[in-house]
Structure formats: structure tokens, C-alpha cells
Amino acid sequence: MDLTIPPGAETFLTQAGWGGAVIEPLPGDASFRRYFRIRRSNGNAMLMHAPPPTEDPQPFLRAAKWLDANGLRAPLILAEDAEQGFVLLEDFGDVRMREYLDAWPQDEDEVYRNAIDALVQLRKLPPGPFTGYTLAEYQREAQLFIDWYVPTRGLYVDSRAWSNAWEEVISQLLPRQRPGVTVLRDYHAENVMLLGGLEKQGLLDFQDALAGHPAYDLVSLLQDARRDVSPQLEAQMLDYYMQKTGEGDDFLADYARLGAQRNAKIVGIFVRLWKRDGKPRYLDYIPRVWALLERDLAHPALGPVARWFDEHIPADLRAAGGGKFEV
Helix, strand or coil: CCCCCCCCHHHHHHHCCCCCCEEEECCCCCCCCEEEEEEECCEEEEEEECCCCCCCCHHHHHHHHHHHHCCCCCCCEEEEECCCCEEEEECCCCCEHHHHHHHCHHHHHHHHHHHHHHHHHHHCCCCCCCCECCHHHHHHHHHHHHHHHHHHCCCCCCHHHHHHHHHHHHCCCHHHHCCCEEECCCCCCCCEEECCCCCCEEECCCCCCEEECCHHHHHHHHCCCCCCCCHHHHHHHHHHHHHHHCCCHHHHHHHHHHHHHHHHHHHHHHHHHHHCCCCHHHHHHHHHHHHHHHHHHCCHHHHHHHHHHHHHCCHHHHHCCCCCCCC
């Protein structure tokens, strides 16, 4: 873990009224952003450093302010200097949904229902001031599988057929995502904080928000790349969501479409984090993600993409959850 304090951090904190506070580095995530807990005798805060040009804090600021203005709990912005990449945030504490459920698995049903309630609340709102999730964006994300996973396997595949298959699959859901809902895009157990009660949940990691399909964040939550969600719990929570929203079979088909697209993208991203960014720990998640991908591919709505996998990805790699990586 990088323990260095970014240049300018102490000046920023002083200007924000937090001069002299203790700056405690925290473990990083999959991006170039860094986080620090700021401690002083009368309270704590969080410092995010999203340094330009590799990062831009403006999307985070825009999304956080919109969420808070619309009744969803993003961290309050205490001070900001976007040009230098510094944002001082409300401290949500240390109780993440992931670790809480590791310790108290008997509360799993209630915690997931509360997380789904937040998505139901989100879909009742007009989409926020975010770019729309287009076919081109879905294709760009899916291409990560071709660009990063495929070369590590020494495979030669028909990338045009890959794009054509995804266009056929995704074009079916595009009419149903208009005008769209705010999609957080990384809504899962490591990005939900518990704020003093199971029903009080705070949101993290929403800076990539778009206006898109309401099934996307549900997939992110219930097909979690980093935490096992049993098929039984997934089915129960899907049923709960359907009862709350009145959705039907078209929604379930779109859920499978977005699940397959997201999981294929994540396989590519996790390989990229290893090959490009030197973070091999993400390879450990790929078998889980691959199993989720296979479940999604079994849905009839994924026919064109499923046929592409049958033709291009060898059965032994698929049976091995994407295969073992030599680090």
C-alpha cells in the first residue's frame, strides 16, 4: 500500500478547515484514485485524491450531489478542489455490506432487500444529468473481453462476429431502457456501507453513472464479482424486485442480457488489471465471474452470444472457469 501523502493534500485540508488532522492512507481500489481517512479529535472525514490527468473528480462530484439531492445517501461533499483532484467527504465508517455479511450471514436476506429498495427508489426518479448508455458503450465494454482475455489464451477469434452477436442481443433491450434510470454501474456488496442500521445504507463508487436500464445495477448487486451470491438468494431477490416493480419476462431477459455483457466485460477488466496495472489478485475472481457468465448465456435471449462462445472458446477453458493464469 502506498503510504505517501499526495503533494498539496495538507494545504487543501488546511484551507478546508482540517489543518493539522492526521492523514491515514487506506487500501486502494481498481483505479488510480487514492483514499485517506482524516482524523481529528472532534470527528473524521475521508479525503479522495483523483489526480488529473489519469482521474477526474468532476463525475464523482456531479453524481454525489445528484444522489444526495434526491434522497439517496452518497457521502456529503465537505470541500473540493477538482483542479488538483482533491475531494473531502463525509466518513461513512468501516462497516461495508461485504464484511458485515461475512460476520452476520443470517442477516443476508434483510440486507439485500434493503439494497434492492434503494434501486426501486432510484428507478422512480427521472434519470440524472448523465450520459445515456448507448449501444456503442455496451459494445466498447464487451470488447474488453476480446482485447484482454483472448490474447492471454493465444486464441484467434472472429471479433466482427462478436460485435454482431452483441448488437443483436443488446438491441432488443434498448427500447426498454428509454428514458432510462440512473445506473450507478458498480453497485455491489463492497460499495454499500451500513450506516448504523441494516436499513441505512450509503453508496460508494458511483462516478461512472449513466442513464440506462434498471436491470443493470440489479445484475451488479446479485451477480457480484467479488462475493458469492447463491443462485437461491439471487432468485429470491429477483422475485422481490419484480414484486416491487411489476416487471415481467422481458425484464428477466434483459437481466440475463446485461448480466452476460457485464460479466464478459469484467473478465476483460480483471485480466487488464493484472497485465497492465500489476494487480494479479483480480484473477482470483474470474472463476466466479465466469460461472455467472455461463448462467446468463443459458438464457434463450443470449442465443447469438452463446453460439459465439461455443464456436470460439474451447470447452476446457470454459469448464475451468476461464482457465488458470500463469502469473
